[in-house]
Amino acid sequence: MAHLIFDEDEQQQLRESARERAAAGEGLLAYALEQIAAEGIDLSNATPYAAVQARHGLGDTDAARTPGAA
8 A cells, every 4th residue: 555645734734733732631642643744654554444334333424423433
């Protein structure tokens, strides 16, 4: 699969969001956002949506409303 990288503006937005999350006490999420900004996303490690649906017994519209489904 591909490796998704972000342009400079997107990286800056991710880093700003990371700072906001860190200030709100959400350190793990802040760290993840910073890593994504710096390294991009290796899509070969991504879980296919169909697998998420099967694991959680979701229909096509359920996943967006189910916390932790993705």
